[in-house]
Amino acid sequence: MLLSIDKVQKSYPGGRPVLRDVSLTLDHGQTLALTGESGSGKSTLLHLAAALDSFDGGEITLDGTPLSPLDDAGRAVLRRRSVSLVFQQFNLIPSLTVDQNLSFHARLAGNYDPTWGSHLAERLGLSDLLGSFPETLSGGQQQRVAIGRAMAARPKLLLADEPTGNLDETASANVLDLMLSLVVDTGAALLLVTHSQEIAARLDRRVHLAGGHIQ
Numbered sequence: 002m003l004l005s006i007d008k009v010q011k012s013y014p015g016g017r018p019v020l021r022d023v024s025l026t027l028d029h030g031q032t033l034a035l036t037g038e039s040g041s042g043k044s045t046l047l048h049l050a051a052a053l054d055s056f057d058g059g060e061i062t063l064d065g066t067p068l069s070p071l072d073d074a075g076r077a078v079l080r081r082r083s084v085s086l087v088f089q090q091f092n093l094i095p096s097l098t099v100d101q102n103l104s105f106h107a108r109l110a111g112n113y114d115p116t117w118g119s120h121l122a123e124r125l126g127l128s129d130l131l132g133s134f135p136e137t138l139s140g141g142q143q144q145r146v147a148i149g150r151a152m153a154a155r156p157k158l159l160l161a162d163e164p165t166g167n168l169d170e171t172a173s174a175n176v177l178d179l180m181l182s183l184v185v186d187t188g189a190a191l192l193l194v195t196h197s198q199e200i201a202a203r204l205d206r207r208v209h210l211a212g213g214h215i216q
């Protein structure tokens with residue numbers, strides 16, 4: 002099992018519980034869509050699975066390591082080893098070129114492979130844009146860079162939060178196709194947050210979050 006979320010609870014300071022009792026598992030190479038109303042806690046759950054935040058009860062085990070005993074530094078080490086993230090807002094580094102953005106996380110993780118990086122750039126249609134800066138790119142191009150940056154680190158788990166939420170229909174279909182094919186080819190698992198039933202239908206499994214529980 003790559004990711005096991007077991008009876009997890011999470012509240013933000015001063016707020017109602019967002020996750021009351023959430024359990025789910027994800028195997029190596031599996032793809033899972035997470036749907037739910039706005040505010041149901043999807044991004045919160047994704048952040049917890051990425052070892053980005055602490056939780057109040059239950060346990061999350063990522064790539065064989067339980068997260069609850071880890072401090073921030075321990076979580077960062079595990080994250081770099083196993084996880085990559087793609088966000089709705091692309092989150093590229095504006096002062097870096099496409100090429101530098103592509104390799105950024107893999108370099109931080111100490112596993113950048115230039116041959117794999119070039120393959121990704123070609124596959125994602127970015128070879129002619131390597132010297133460009135993010136602000137000169139379309140949304141679809143920026144998201145393809147973000148996907149390349151995520152996959153350059155060869156993650157075991159790709160976490161994607163509404164990755165096509167800011168794209169038009171054509172760019173959205175293109176980005177989703179590229180992301181799914183890279184996930185399949187590299188054997189990564191994918192946990193993808195989406196409002197779209199159409200997108201959810203393309204993944205191996207679907208779960209719905211409501212009232213702090215998986216339905």
Ligand SMILES: Nc1ncnc2c1ncn2[C@@H]1O[C@H](COP(=O)(O)OP(=O)(O)OP(=O)(O)O)[C@@H](O)[C@H]1O
Pocket residue numbers: 013014016019037038039040041042043044045046
């Ligand atoms: N850092 C935070 N501090 C306090 N409350 C937060 C924080 N992040 C999220 N929340 C609250 O937690 C609840 C769940 O938010 P979350 O972003 O996880 O939902 P979501 O299902 O991803 O929503 P959306 O689909 O609108 O992105 C909301 O009520 C939100 O206001």
